[in-house]
Amino acid sequence: AQKVTQAQTEISVVEKEDVTLDCVYETRDTTYYLFWYKQPPSGELVFLIRRNSFDEQNEISGRYSWNFQKSTSSFNFTITASQVVDSAVYFCALSMVGYGQNFVFGPGTRLSVLP
Amino acid sequence: AAGVIQSPRHLIKEKRETATLKCYPIPRHDTVYWYQQGPGQDPQFLISFYEKMQSDKGSIPDRFSAQQFSDYHSELNMSSLELGDSALYFCASSFSGTASSPLHFGNGTRLTVT
DSSP states (O other): OOEEEOOOSEEEEETTOOEEEOOEEEOSOSSOEEEEEEEOTTOOOEEEEEEETTOOOOEEETTEEEEEEGGGTEEEEEESSOOGGGOEEEEEEEESSSSSTTEEEOOOEEEEEEO | OOOOEEEOSEEEEOTTOOEEEEEEOOTTOOEEEEEEEOTTOOOEEEEEEETTEEEEEOSOOTTEEEEEOTTSOEEEEEOSOOGGGOEEEEEEEESTTSTTSOOEEOOOEEEEEO
């Protein structure tokens, strides 16, 4: 069965600090997709990134970067020079095929960036 | 770019009443998903539709039903509401129903049952 673990329930940092959100996944499939979503206090779910299992290249988008390591089944998310607007709950998710029952969210990490 | 549109944004109902949530997917997206997110929880999959046919079913109560119409919009109908149905309900859409296309969520409908 597939599973996503986000061991950090809550993280607090001071503005301008770097912060890494951990995500560890379990699946027996060789083809799968990993995702990160952001849920700010207003409640919407914002898509951040999707990565397939065959692409282990790290990705950087502005202050955001993602480190995908199949050897450790991890897909960690780093925010550089955090800002107050980064305060949100961040969900890591895993899909084998599609988005129904095969789409599994992690429990989320609540990030608070203090001014 | 156009996003997933959900209405209403907020809804307050009393126990045993009915509620209808609407979802308009991103243009050209043919698959719609409904999720329920309780307080402090991650989103839980309820049901999905691909090309107007139910494609997958999760933990949707029998009191709930949904459908996708010819214009691809979807409605989630909830009857005999219970206090425990209070949650944030998300609609999401994708193209082709596979993970090769990203899944985009609407802003959600916050349902409060009193």
